[in-house]
Structure formats: C-alpha cells, structure tokens
Amino acid sequence: MARSKRLLLISHCLLNVNSKVEGIEPYEGVFKPLILPLIEANFGLIQLPCPELRHSGMRRWGQVKNQYNTPFFRNHCKELLKPFVLELLEYQRCGYDVCGFIGVDGSPTCGLNRTCKGNWGGEIDESFCLQNHLNSLHDTNESGVMVEVLQELLDEHGISLPFWAINEKSPHKDVAKILKELS
C-alpha cells in the first residue's frame, strides 16, 4: 500500500482537547468533525505543540492576545515551531506535499481569522472589578500569536502554505470549506 505523502499541520488541541484551559471543553478528546474526515482522506497529521500549555501549564487562566503578545511569548512560540518548520522543509525536499495548517479561531494563540483581546489581567483583590474587565473583552479579526509567528517563520524559509481555522462552536461550514479546498 502506498503512503499518501500528504501532510497537514494541526493545532495541538484539535487532536487533544485536554490541553485547553480547564473549563473550555467543546469535545471529549479529538475534534472528530474535522479529524475523522482527514483520517478518511489519508492525510498524515502533524500535531504542533500547545504553546500555552508549554508556557503556563494546565492550571493557567484563560488569557487574551494582549497578554500573550509579548517578546517572550513570541520567542517561546518561535522556539517551539522551529523544528517543525525544518521538518516541513525536509518533507518538501523529499517530494511530500505539505498541504496546510489548521488552527482554532477565537484562540489568542492559534486563532487565524479571529482572536480575543481586552483589558484582562492584574491582581484579583477587593478593588478588582470583574465586570469592568469582562466588559472589555472582545473578538477581533486578527490572528493569534502562534499563528503570526508561524507565518513569519514560514516566510523566512520560503514556505507558502494555506492556513485555515475551525470555529469549534459551529464547525460544519469551516470543515466543508477545508475539505473542499484540500480535495
């Protein structure tokens, strides 16, 4: 049986929901509406590391892009991604088809079309007004930090890839679009 030689880069939690901030649980294990059709279509899936988990662990709070968009976190993402970019170069050098990257819309880190910003953070004490902070949270049409860094690294290495992202709350339109464009 011949291998497909077709690969996709996937945000970590689409293959392992357990990496998400505790309390965000849109599925039980793997994001089946996307992953099962990709398995059926014989793609090899390269699971990127979860930058938030590797930075702040499992007991992290849900944060926004403003908080992660620091030189330190960007460098953290860069260091995590570098070996994967070299892996892509090697696959391409040997005639494999690296077909694209799939992220998670809404994430401050893995969002593509949409991420979350706001005045979030600080010390939670008697002067902290949760409602004021909650009121400042908003979606914005930008990519998350890791996706920006991934794009920069790919550009540096002359790799051009399509990027897609999934809205986990209503994935069907995104999944159909991705599968159509991959077919």
Ligand code: SF4
């Ligand atoms: S940082 Fe990315 S991989 Fe990690 S939980 Fe968030 S969306 Fe998933």
